[in-house]
Amino acid sequence: MFTLLSAMLRMLLICCALMLSVAAAVAQEGAVTRQAAFGEIIFNEIMVDINPAPYSLPSKKFIELYNATSQKFDLEGYVLRIGDRDYALPIATMDAGGYLILASDASIFERYGMCVVGFQESRLTVADKHIELLNKIGAVVDSLTYSKDFYNDKDRCEGGFSMERLDPYNNCTGILNWHSSNDLSGGTPGRQNSVYKIYVDETIPAIDGCQLLTNSTLQIDFTENVKTVDFTIGGQKPSSQQIDGQSVTFTMPEPFKSGITKIKGRAVDVCDTESDALTAEVNYTPLKVESVYAVSSYQVLVNFTTAVSEYENENFVLENGAMPSLSSPVNDGSNSILLTFADDFAQDSKMRLTIDGVENNIHDRIENQNITFHYHRVGEGDLIINEVLYYPSVGMKRYVEIVNNSGSDIFLFGLVLSGYTSSGDLLRSCIVDGYTMLADGEFAVITADTAKVALDYNARGLLLEASRFPSLNTARGYVSLRSADGVVLDSMYYDNDMHSALLTVKRGVALERISIDKPSIDKENWTSASEQFGFATPGFVNSCSSDAEP
Numbered sequence: 001m002f003t004l005l006s007a008m009l010r011m012l013l014i015c016c017a018l019m020l021s022v023a024a025a026v027a028q029e030g031a032v033t034r035q036a037a038f039g040e041i042i043f044n045e046i047m048v049d050i051n052p053a054p055y056s057l058p059s060k061k062f063i064e065l066y067n068a069t070s071q072k073f074d075l076e077g078y079v080l081r082i083g084d085r086d087y088a089l090p091i092a093t094m095d096a097g098g099y100l101i102l103a104s105d106a107s108i109f110e111r112y113g114m115c116v117v118g119f120q121e122s123r124l125t126v127a128d129k130h131i132e133l134l135n136k137i138g139a140v141v142d143s144l145t146y147s148k149d150f151y152n153d154k155d156r157c158e159g160g161f162s163m164e165r166l167d168p169y170n171n172c173t174g175i176l177n178w179h180s181s182n183d184l185s186g187g188t189p190g191r192q193n194s195v196y197k198i199y200v201d202e203t204i205p206a207i208d209g210c211q212l213l214t215n216s217t218l219q220i221d222f223t224e225n226v227k228t229v230d231f232t233i234g235g236q237k238p239s240s241q242q243i244d245g246q247s248v249t250f251t252m253p254e255p256f257k258s259g260i261t262k263i264k265g266r267a268v269d270v271c272d273t274e275s276d277a278l279t280a281e282v283n284y285t286p287l288k289v290e291s292v293y294a295v296s297s298y299q300v301l302v303n304f305t306t307a308v309s310e311y312e313n314e315n316f317v318l319e320n321g322a323m324p325s326l327s328s329p330v331n332d333g334s335n336s337i338l339l340t341f342a343d344d345f346a347q348d349s350k351m352r353l354t355i356d357g358v359e360n361n362i363h364d365r366i367e368n369q370n371i372t373f374h375y376h377r378v379g380e381g382d383l384i385i386n387e388v389l390y391y392p393s394v395g396m397k398r399y400v401e402i403v404n405n406s407g408s409d410i411f412l413f414g415l416v417l418s419g420y421t422s423s424g425d426l427l428r429s430c431i432v433d434g435y436t437m438l439a440d441g442e443f444a445v446i447t448a449d450t451a452k453v454a455l456d457y458n459a460r461g462l463l464l465e466a467s468r469f470p471s472l473n474t475a476r477g478y479v480s481l482r483s484a485d486g487v488v489l490d491s492m493y494y495d496n497d498m499h500s501a502l503l504t505v506k507r508g509v510a511l512e513r514i515s516i517d518k519p520s521i522d523k524e525n526w527t528s529a530s531e532q533f534g535f536a537t538p539g540f541v542n543s544c545s546s547d548a549e550p
Helices: 002-033 106-112 450-457
Strands: 041-047 062-067 079-082 085-088 099-103 115-117 129-134 140-146 163-165 178-180 207-212 217-222 226-233 240-244 247-251 259-269 278-284 289-294 299-304 308-310 316-318 326-329 336-340 349-355 358-360 369-375 383-389 399-404 415-421 426-432 443-447 462-465 476-482 488-495 511-513 526-528
Touching: 041 129, 041 140, 099 106, 106 115, 207 278, 217 226, 217 259, 226 240, 226 247, 289 349, 289 369, 299 349, 383 476, 383 488, 443 450, 450 462
Parallel strands: 099 115, 443 462
Antiparallel strands: 041 062, 041 163, 062 099, 079 085, 079 129, 129 140, 163 178, 207 217, 217 247, 226 259, 240 247, 259 278, 289 299, 299 336, 308 358, 316 349, 326 336, 349 369, 383 399, 383 511, 399 443, 415 426, 415 476, 476 488, 511 526
């Protein structure tokens, strides 16, 4: 009986041992075959630039993986993605805390540790390349977009050294977690990095900028990668938000209102560090047509509330069906478009312009809007020369002052100012390219340096700078003013004898027009500016004007 019990007990112990052995084997098998999750196997070192060659490492590129867990992993079938090319990894097992070197030739790196063929040498370029490691089910285990900035070392970023990860257990610091290898051989494949250290996150996310993408979507850029955000925009919660590294796109349930919208909230970075209370503002101006003017007999200026980015000639049509042969912005980033037509407009005509399909950079769109504009050809006497400083003091600038005498507002586009010698030889002409309106009765001062004229003469009114301002003879000569259409608007003759007889020094003294009703060519209609006003009155009523109130 005892023998039978003893035998049964022995058999029971053997079965238990077998069961424990099988369980251990199953557990071990499960440990090896479990798929690595994100951050468990990481890119730990990259050699991408071997020109010049490393000091004592093989002159070949490599990628080092590190198992940052206490778990063993079988990497057969895992995929290394470099740019748009995938490479399936061969049989390879990574022990807990172990390294695996990926190269184009495994035999060259065998003495540094476990190495398998992982990529084609030419595919791993020097900079600006995205690499990923994917497990067997296609989940991303680690990803990295590196550049030369990842060296964080101006002396070793030109080749011959690898880029090493500082803290293999930290996935939240990006470029701050990388540095060029400090090992004199050029790198540390198969062993702990020379720059290894535990990183402590001491930064908090802050807003780096914000911009409208459409009239209902907003992008906020942060100073570092963020994991979660909680914001209100104009007192409302966004209907959706999408995080992409350092940027978050918010979609609002309805379009923004015109004007400034306040933004408030907090953000948490990928290291779980929460920001302080964050605030910002965004200014939304809906795209509208502000005004339309005929600036010459064949050109129309369309002013918008914001700069437009999408338009063609066919987006602008006159009521007679004519489209411009050219449509172009006045300046880069300008809110104004100049339309040039093939045929001249009729004098004193009213026309309707239809604008359709014009968009700005946030996709606000103008559709089928009709605007009426009037064309009046600027004629003789509409703009007149009112003051000329042709012989300035040392270090000061010449100028010509004009006044709008037309009874209506005038665009100064294409205005031509010319200077002639007393014998009629052209000195030089300048063209006023500004699309500025001069109101009826207002003054404009044309000069080569508006800032200096404003400072030296306390100039007022509209200041127009012209790079080819006429040199003007210092004793006598002519000045003429023509429109963009070639119409002579005004001209005058100047001479030192036209100054006041009481003046002993004529230099630095402007000639002023006495009356706008008398001809400019009449010498008796000009005299010296008053000493009381510094011998010059650019941009305001002449000191000797007979039309001014006492």
